[in-house]
Amino acid sequence: MANPNALQFKDMVREDLILCDLNVASRDEALETMASLLVEKGYCEKPYVAAILDxxxxxPSALPMPGQKIAIPHADATYVNNSALLFARxxxxxxxxxxxxxxxxLQVSMISMFALKxxxxxxxxxxxxINVYQDEDVLDAIMKAADEKEIFEILKTNVHEKQKR
Amino acid sequence: MGVKKRILVACGTAIATSTVVARKIEEELGKRGIEITTTQCKATEVPSKIEGYDLVVTTTMVSGTGDIPVIHTVSFLTGIGIDKDIEKIMEYLK
Known part of the structure; x- marks a missing residue:
């Protein structure tokens, strides 16, 4: 049973875990940069980086959504200290x-990395x-957002938490 | 209604995506008044777990499925083509 006091998506979306202009040359460089940031901030232990790449x-985690291509890289909980959800455009x-x-x-424009304890x-x-990303207008707005703060606001306002079952 | 049909839902690691796929299938079939049970597994576990299932729905390549029908789709994640896949599932479960 889900714990009603548990962390929800809205709690997981944090402005300091949004990278609005990640400028890297490859998939692996993106994954390494993102996973390393989670290590740096203390959410994950160092081996998490290799686990994500592996x-x-x-x-493979890329998906062709109606608007943009996205990726949802994740690894298991082994090297996670605290749960985090990191976004990178x-x-x-x-x-x-x-x-x-x-x-x-697939040519991916938006990456959401899960590290869940x-x-x-x-x-x-x-x-x-997934429900957020299935909305083409929302994903489009994220792609056009001026900065981290705007992406943060878009994510916050368009999230409809599932009723806990 | 007879016995509930059983669907085996596979993805790469059985952690994340198969959970979402299984829920979407239950939800969509539920809307159409069809109750089913789903079980999640890793794609590599399909051959050893498939016995007793009526259908396999997978987001990634699977093998060793024998005579059991397989639907390989990411529609339940992308939202594109869900209705068509639900029709296919219903056809297989008849």
């Missing part, structure tokens, strides 16, 4: 492999995030 290699789309078909390449939370959080 997971993406074996289980990249300055130029990066080539990821598609979750549905690893032979298919509470494993059972991931279903709720991912479902909430």
């Amino acid at each position: 997971r993406e290699k074996n289980h 990249v300055t130029k789309p990066l080539e990821f492999r598609s979750m549905g078909d690893p032979d298919e390449k 509470e494993k059972w939370m991931i279903g709720d959080l991912l479902e909430t995030l």
Whole structure:
């Protein structure tokens, strides 16, 4: 059973965990930069970086949403101290492999990295995030946002938490 | 109504995406008055777990599914093509 006092998506979206212009050359550089930031901030232990890279290699996480291509890299809870959800909008789309078909390449513009200590939370959080991204207008607004603060506001106002079951 | 049909839902790691897919399938079929049960597993576990299931829905490649029908789709994540996949699922579960 879900704990009603548990962290919800809204609590997880933090302005200091949004990168609005990540300027990197490759998928792995993006993943490494993002995972390292979670390590730096104390959310994860150092091996989390390798775990994320490894997971993406074996289980691609890019998805073609109605508006943009996104990626949802995640690893298991092993190296997570505190749960975090890190967003990065990249300055130029990066080539990821598609979750549905690893032979298919997708040019990803928005990356959401999950580091979750509470494993059972991931279903709720991912479902909430997916629902946000399925709205083409919302994703479009995120892509056009001027800064972290604006992305933060868009995410906050467009999240509809699932009723706890 | 007869016995509830069983759907095996697979993704790469059985942590995240299969949870969302399983919920969406239950929700969409529920709207149409069809109750089913779902079980999540890793794509690599499909061959060892498939017995007794009526259908496999997976976000990634699976093998070793024998005669059991497989729907390979990310529609439940992207939102594109959900209705078509639900129709397919209903057809297989008849």
